[in-house]
Amino acid sequence: MSGRVVSVVVVEDHPVTRMGIVTLLGQDERLRVAGQAGTGEEALAVVERARPDVVVTDLRLGDGMDGVGVTTALRTRRAAPAVLVLTTYDTDRDIVRAVEAGATGYLLKDADPGDIVGAVVRAAAGETVLSPALAQRVVARMGRPRADLSTREVEVLAAVATGLGNREIARSLFISEATVKTHLVHAFTKLDVDSRTAAVARAREEGLLP
Structure with a gap:
């Protein structure tokens, strides 16, 4: 990409944040903001017109298609742009979803502005943009077998997530408290955790x- 200005489309549902990203990228002579969008669906249309080198997208884009959906749709196109996810969400699941969809990089919005600009340039050059810490988490997460919970175990954990106790869960699911406890024990084992809070988080x- 040396000597050529990198064209970028910014996808962000919050107007003020989008303006800030557009301004940041537009200040660098190596970059040119070719378009912007506030929804995933709008992003696909803007990219079709602008044909950018890189798409910088948030992970969550309100109702409708999210950043992973945008990435998936774009990566199936001929001469697909690189996709860089720029977000506030840093859970292992979100990072892996983005990488598996084909995102070239994943950065957090609190990163240094210079690092964000540099990441766009590197993404345009075909480099993978993940901090060592995030890369390590992705490898660990993708190498861990996915927990195979039963439908009922998921229902019990969903009830736990709402703050219900065992007795309330039993009533809502029309099962006994002993059965609720059994499902929780099985879920704890499969998720490799030892508490209700940790089980919900995992x-x-x-x-x-x-």
Whole structure:
């Protein structure tokens, strides 16, 4: 990419944040913001017109298609742009989802502005942009077997996530308290955790709970 200005499309549902990213990238002579969008669906149309080298997208884009959906859709196109996810979400599940969809990089919005600009340039050059810490987490997460919880175990954990106790869960699911406890024990074992809070957190990481 040496000597050529990198064209970028910015996808961000918050107007003020989007303006800030556009301004940041536009200040660097190596970059040119060719378009911007506030939704995933709008992003696909903007990219079709602008044909950018890189798409910088948030992970969450309100209702409709999210950043992973945008990445998946774009990576199936001929001469697909590199996709750099720039977000506030840093859970292992989100990072892995983005990488598996084909994102070239994943950065957090609190990164140094110079690092964000540099990441866009590197993404355009075909480099993978992940900090060593995030890369290590991705490798560890992808190498860990996915927990295989039963439908009922997921239902029990979903109820736990709402703050219900065992007795309330039993009533809501029309099962006994002893059965609730059994499901929790099985879920704890499969998720390799030892508490209700940890079980809910791990289930969310696994994509089993919203």
